[in-house]
Amino acid sequence: MKNAVSFLALALAFTALTAFTFSGSHDYVGSKSCKACHSNAKMGGTAFKAWDGSGHSKALATLKSAEADKIAKEKGFKTKAAETKECLECHVTSAKDEGVGCESCHGAAGDYKSKHGKGKDVATAMAAGMMLPKVDDGSAEKLCKTCHNDKSPTFKEFKFKEMWTKIAHGKG
Numbered sequence: 001m002k003n004a005v006s007f008l009a010l011a012l013a014f015t016a017l018t019a020f021t022f023s024g025s026h027d028y029v030g031s032k033s034c035k036a037c038h039s040n041a042k043m044g045g046t047a048f049k050a051w052d053g054s055g056h057s058k059a060l061a062t063l064k065s066a067e068a069d070k071i072a073k074e075k076g077f078k079t080k081a082a083e084t085k086e087c088l089e090c091h092v093t094s095a096k097d098e099g100v101g102c103e104s105c106h107g108a109a110g111d112y113k114s115k116h117g118k119g120k121d122v123a124t125a126m127a128a129g130m131m132l133p134k135v136d137d138g139s140a141e142k143l144c145k146t147c148h149n150d151k152s153p154t155f156k157e158f159k160f161k162e163m164w165t166k167i168a169h170g171k172g
């Protein structure tokens, strides 16, 4: 009886472990590691330039401003904005020292970075964690609104078409 119980416990633990491994928490590599290939129209396109010049690349720097600290204080937080979890949530992709990086929208690239590119199957990259939001089917707008919403202390409105034009890259 005791053996049966411990076998069951072991089996459950094993199932939980494999489920965790396969659902995959992928590592973030940072937007700088996309630069070499995604700065060239003949290679991966010019997404890096579009991103580097946008508000997204500066979203962490924004939290280090006096204005941000003031907002955090008014919200009742005791910590500086750049150290407040509730602010970092939307302003930073991961532990990497950058703002809203490529991987906020395309998924953590640790496992798909080497599995995508010319002649490579997009499905394989997606199985390894790549996200491909689309303008046409509304999935991009849905993604934007996970951050561009009234939980943002400075939110006024979000007009998708206008805002996409400011960061447009890829086919859209």
Ligand code: HEC
Binding pocket: 029, 030, 031, 033, 034, 035, 036, 037, 038, 043, 044, 045, 102, 103, 106, 109, 113, 116, 117, 118, 119, 120, 121, 122, 125, 130, 131, 132
């Ligand atoms: C070694 C070069 C290289 C690196 C590094 C690289 N990419 Fe790419 N990537 C490409 C190429 C080439 C394509 C275009 C494939 C095509 O046109 O068929 C591409 C396409 C893509 C696509 C479109 C889907 C697809 O598979 O065609 C996404 C999204 C993408 N890359 C994201 C990223 C992100 C995010 C990073 C950084 C974490 C990154 N890439 C790093 C070369 C690279």
Ligand code: HEC
Binding pocket: 054, 055, 056, 058, 059, 060, 062, 063, 089, 090, 091, 100, 104, 105, 140, 141, 143, 144, 145, 146, 147, 148, 160, 163, 164, 166, 167
């Ligand atoms: C992970 C959260 C997050 C997601 C997802 C996100 N954004 Fe943002 N976005 C931000 C933050 C934070 C800022 C503020 C950056 C700053 O000013 O420091 C911002 C700023 C911007 C700006 C610059 C503001 C301006 O008026 O010039 C544009 C444009 C923008 N986002 C468009 C988009 C679009 C379009 C999408 C979806 C395709 C999107 N964002 C998805 C968090 C996000």
Ligand code: HEC
Binding pocket: 062, 063, 067, 068, 069, 071, 072, 075, 081, 084, 086, 087, 088, 089, 090, 091, 146, 147, 148, 149, 151, 152, 153, 154, 155, 156
């Ligand atoms: C739900 C996501 C979200 C959260 C949480 C969030 N922000 Fe933002 N923040 C954004 C977005 C998106 C923008 C750009 C558009 C806007 O103002 O809504 C932004 C813009 C800003 C700006 C620039 C405003 C401007 O007009 O240029 C500051 C400063 C800022 N946020 C500070 C903070 C601080 C401080 C916190 C924590 C108390 C915080 N944010 C929490 C999403 C968020």
Ligand code: HEC
Binding pocket: 031, 034, 038, 044, 045, 047, 048, 049, 051, 052, 056, 100, 101, 102, 103, 104, 105, 106, 132, 133, 134, 135, 136, 140, 167, 169, 170, 171, 172
């Ligand atoms: C705010 C979200 C967001 C960020 C940040 C972002 N992208 Fe994108 N990206 C998109 C969306 C949405 C599309 C699809 C546009 C469309 O429908 O044609 C796209 C398209 C692409 C494509 C073309 C895919 C295709 O269909 O051929 C590539 C390549 C790409 N992104 C790479 C990058 C890289 C590299 C970075 C960082 C330097 C980056 N993206 C940052 C949202 C984002």
